[in-house]
Amino acid sequence: MPRLRELQLGFAAALLDGDAGGFDRHIRASGLSGARRLQVYRHNTLLGLTGALEAVYPVVRRLVGEEFFRYAAAQYIARHPSRSGDLHEFGEHFPLFLQSFPPTAELVYLPDVARLEWAYHQVFHAARHPPLDLTTLAQIPAERQGELHFQLHPAACLLESAFPILRIWQVNQDDDTGDPPVDLAEGGVQLLIIRHENLDIEFQALADGEFSLLHALAGNSDFTTACEQAMAAQPTLDLPACFHRHVLQGVLVDFFLPNC
Amino acid sequence: MIAKPALSRLGPGSIPARAGIGLRAEHYDAVLESRPPVGWLEVHSENYFGAGGKPLDYLERIRAHYPLSLHGVGLSIGSTDPLDRWHLSKLKALIRRFEPALVSEHLSWGSVGGRHFNDLLPLPYTEEALYHVVARVAQVQDQLGRPLLIENPSSYLQYVESTIPEWEFLTELAERTGCGVLLDVNNIYVSARNHSFDADTYLRAIPRHVVQEIHLAGFTVKCFEDGEILIDSHNQPVWPAVWALYRRAIQRFSPVPTLIEWDTDLPELTVLVDEAQRADAILEERHAQAA
Numbered sequence: 001m002p003r004l005r006e007l008q009l010g011f012a013a014a015l016l017d018g019d020a021g022g023f024d025r026h027i028r029a030s031g032l033s034g035a036r037r038l039q040v041y042r043h044n045t046l047l048g049l050t051g052a053l054e055a056v057y058p059v060v061r062r063l064v065g066e067e068f069f070r071y072a073a074a075q076y077i078a079r080h081p082s083r084s085g086d087l088h089e090f091g092e093h094f095p096l097f098l099q100s101f102p103p104t105a106e107l108v109y110l111p112d113v114a115r116l117e118w119a120y121h122q123v124f125h126a127a128r129h130p131p132l133d134l135t136t137l138a139q140i141p142a143e144r145q146g147e148l149h150f151q152l153h154p155a156a157c158l159l160e161s162a163f164p165i166l167r168i169w170q171v172n173q174d175d176d177t178g179d180p181p182v183d184l185a186e187g188g189v190q191l192l193i194i195r196h197e198n199l200d201i202e203f204q205a206l207a208d209g210e211f212s213l214l215h216a217l218a219g220n221s222d223f224t225t226a227c228e229q230a231m232a233a234q235p236t237l238d239l240p241a242c243f244h245r246h247v248l249q250g251v252l253v254d255f256f257l258p259n260c
Numbered sequence: 261m262i263a264k265p266a267l268s269r270l271g272p273g274s275i276p277a278r279a280g281i282g283l284r285a286e287h288y289d290a291v292l293e294s295r296p297p298v299g300w301l302e303v304h305s306e307n308y309f310g311a312g313g314k315p316l317d318y319l320e321r322i323r324a325h326y327p328l329s330l331h332g333v334g335l336s337i338g339s340t341d342p343l344d345r346w347h348l349s350k351l352k353a354l355i356r357r358f359e360p361a362l363v364s365e366h367l368s369w370g371s372v373g374g375r376h377f378n379d380l381l382p383l384p385y386t387e388e389a390l391y392h393v394v395a396r397v398a399q400v401q402d403q404l405g406r407p408l409l410i411e412n413p414s415s416y417l418q419y420v421e422s423t424i425p426e427w428e429f430l431t432e433l434a435e436r437t438g439c440g441v442l443l444d445v446n447n448i449y450v451s452a453r454n455h456s457f458d459a460d461t462y463l464r465a466i467p468r469h470v471v472q473e474i475h476l477a478g479f480t481v482k483c484f485e486d487g488e489i490l491i492d493s494h495n496q497p498v499w500p501a502v503w504a505l506y507r508r509a510i511q512r513f514s515p516v517p518t519l520i521e522w523d524t525d526l527p528e529l530t531v532l533v534d535e536a537q538r539a540d541a542i543l544e545e546r547h548a549q550a551a
Contacts (some may be wrong), residue, residue, distance in 0.1 A: 002421065004389050005340040008372040008381075015377060026384075028418040030456065031487040037417035040482070040489060045379045052378070082376040085334025085347050086306045090378070125310030154311065199314050 002026070015042050016081060049077045052087040056121045057094060059172045060114050064104065072101060088125060092118065109163035109184065116165050116191070119157040123195050126155035129253045137255060144257060146224035150217045151254040155195035158215055162188040166203055194251055209234025210242050214251065222258075275300045275327045275361040275473075277515035277547075279539035281532045282331075282522060288318040290529040295325060298536045300361070302329040302519050308358075309350045319358065329362040329473070329519070330354060331442075336376070337396050337410075338369035338383045348403050355404060362473055362517070364409035364442045365400070367393070367430060384419040385429045397437040409472055410434070411442035414450040414479070414492030426451070427465035440472035443513070445506045446498065446521075450479050450490040463509055471513045476506060476539060477521040494523040497535060507542050514550065515543045 002010070007026060014023035015038070024034030050073040054061055061069040076097050082090045095114035104110050140148065152158075159165075164186040171179045190211035192204040206214070212233035216226035230237055246252050278299030283291065285307075290296075301322065308315055335347055355363060368380040383389050401408055412430055424432075434441050443466060452459040478496035482489050498506075498520070510516070520535040 004384065004386070004392055005372070007384055007419070007421065008340055008369060011381065012372045012375060012377070015381075016375065026420050028420050028422075028455075030418075032484065032489060033486060034417065036484055036486060037489070040416040040491065041379065041381065044491075045377045048378050082378055083374060085336055085344060085370060085376055085378065086309045086350070087334070087378050088306070088310060125313045125315070127311035155313070195313070199317060 014038055015045060016078065046074060046077065048087070049073070049082060049090065052082075052090045053094060056091045057114055057117045059117055059169055060094075060098070060110060062172045063107065063110060063113065063168075068103075072098070072104070075101070088121075091121075094118070109161070109165060109168060112159075112161040112163055112165045113168055115161070116159060116169055116193075119159050119193050120201065123155045123157050123193050123201055126153075126195065129153050129155070129250075131250050132247050132253050132255065134247070140255075140257065146222060146227075147257055148223040148255050149220060149258065150223065150226075150252045151256075152214065152218050153194065153250055153253045155201075156251050157193040158211065158218055159191045159193065160188070160211070160215075161191075164189055166191055166205055169203070192251065194249070197250065207234060207237070209237030209239070210246075213237075213239070213242060214246060217252065275329060275517045277517055278543060279518045279520060279536035280327075280329070281520045281536050283319075283322065284523065284526055285315065285318075286526050287529045287532075288314075288322065291322055292318075294529065296529060296533045296536075298326070298533060299540075300327040300329060300517060302331050302362075302521075305330045305332040305351055305354055305363075306334045308354055309347075323358055328358055328360045329364065329517075330358070330360040331411075332363070332365040333380070334370060334376070334378065335365050335400065336368075336370040337365050337400065338367065338381075338389070338393050339371050340369075340392065341372055341374065343396060343399055344371075348400065352404055355406070362409055362442075363404065363406065364411055364473065366411050366413050367426075367433070368413045380413045382413065382415045382417060382419070383429075385422040385424040385426055387423070390424065390429055390432055393433055394436045397433060397439050401437065401439065407439055409440040409442040411444050411475065412447050412451075414444070414447040414454075414490075416454055416489055416491070418455050425457075425465070427462045431466060431470070434467075434470040441466060441470045442473045442475060443471045443509065443516075444475035444477075445509050446475065446477045446479060446502050447492055449499075449502045449505050450492050453490050459505055460508065463505070463512055466513075468513055471516055474506070474509060474513075474516050474518040475521055476502065476518060476535075494521050495525040496522075497531075498538075503538070503542075506539070510542055510546045515546050518543065 010023050027034030027037055050070055053073045080093045095111045098104055098114050099111040164182055166189050167182045190206045192206055195201045209230040213226050213230035216229045276299045280300035281298050283301040283303050308319055366380050370377050370379055448459050448462050476498045477494045478498055480491045480493040482491050518539045520532055522532055
């Protein structure tokens with residue numbers, strides 16, 4: 001008699017890998033065949049995991065159509081199985097998968113749209129964080145301010161794309177009321193996705209300097225370096241105003257001085 | 261974490277022997293606005309494993325008005341992989357925060373070799389599996405510091421290797437670990453039809469004192485050329501035959517908190533509330549008999 005572990009591994013193989021290795025010999029034959037009974041589980045599993053992907057990637061689904069999405073989902077599930085009992089963690093590699101998925105190669109913007117949806121999903125479930133403590137920040141001596149490192153809100157995310165993914169996302173919402181179609185020639189976008197105190201999520205298209213500043217800070221650059229990068233990206237940037245805006249709207253929520 | 265007054269008022273052990281409904285995101289606002297007359301609410305634990313955001317925020321607000329039960333679908337208790345400590349720690353944090361009166365999981369497995377199927381897969385009912393599941397339930401109860409309820413799943417196949425009827429397996433599990441039983445009457449009906457056993461034999465075999473919660477839901481009939489199979493689909497009203505079986509279950513087990521589950525193709529909240537009131541009427545009849 002196979003031990004429990006062997007039985008589970010055999011079941012898993014039959015379920016995911018489409019193993020025809022005769023697992024149905026472990027299934028009691030009565031009415032429906034063992035193969036048919038396994039098929040019910042395979043279908044349920046696929047339905048559940050596909051549903052989880054559909055919940056995170058509704059715009060991708062709308063762009064490729066329901067039938068194709070299910071096909072892509074099945075391929076993805078086989079290549080990147082779920083690794084958690086919490087379905088919200090499933091689907092992280094879908095953008096990368098789409099990038100190398102030959103049938104969608106012509107939809108060059110699709111992986112970035114998927115990245116946007118995954119980022120939205122992350123921001124949606126991220127932790128709360130209190131706003132930046134301005135009083136303590138004001139106590140940092142001026143000569144040391146350049147050494148400061150800042151932390152972005154856990155529910156803030158930066159995303160850059162060579163395609164107009166924000167517009168693509170917007171015109172593919174259920175409540176969209178007939179915006180003009182998107183022309184890929186509109187060009188790329190640098191996005192901040194931020195969840196506010198009231199838990200509403202907002203997309204902000206940022207100019208070069210603003211995006212560079214946040215991007216550098218998110219990448220753990222010190223304040224001086226981040227400012228230099230921002231000014232290099234956009235010499236006309238009003239740096240103090242830009243910095244204040246992102247403190248006030250809760251994008252920058254914490255800071256520290258190294259070796260302190 | 262400091263318990264809020266509203267939460268302490270609805271502390272553990274406070275789920276009434278009435279009907280409750282499964283709370284789903286689509287109904288958050290309707291529940292808060294209409295405060296439906298249901299005895300309690302149940303949520304899937306994993307839906308609140310996120311670090312923050314709307315699900316937790318809504319649950320906190322809704323929890324202030326209803327007793328709560330946490331129903332897990334992803335712990336994979338029957339798996340031979342090591343128990344997922346990360347999963348367990350999230351569940352523990354959730355329990356600390358929301359003080360549910362009941363915490364339940366399934367008599368099933370959902371992962372092996374690190375791969376998750378996020379489904380309730382059937383166990384072979386053998387001595388080895390019983391020994392394994394007993395140890396796992398004990399381990400989880402130990403980690404959580406509280407008893408679990410374990411639910412009988414719907415099943416679509418039986419293993420050649422199984423030597424113990426499911427009702428005996430479940431009873432033994434409860435007796436050996438002290439866990440309670442979440443008896444899903446729809447699942448009993450579905451499995452009984454799928455494997456040609458008598459649903460009432462199942463009911464009679466479960467000791468009265470172990471059943472602490474009952475689930476009711478709708479199933480779907482799927483037809484193939486070589487026969488039909490009942491699928492536990494949670495997408496429609498409870499079937500008449502299941503209501504009849506439920507009535508007999510309540511005769512045997514006395515009034516037990518009863519949940520109306522509806523997870524896909526969700527209707528208006530009022531449809532769930534109507535189903536709950538139907539269950540309440542059956543519970544009332546039994547209360548009246550006992551009086």
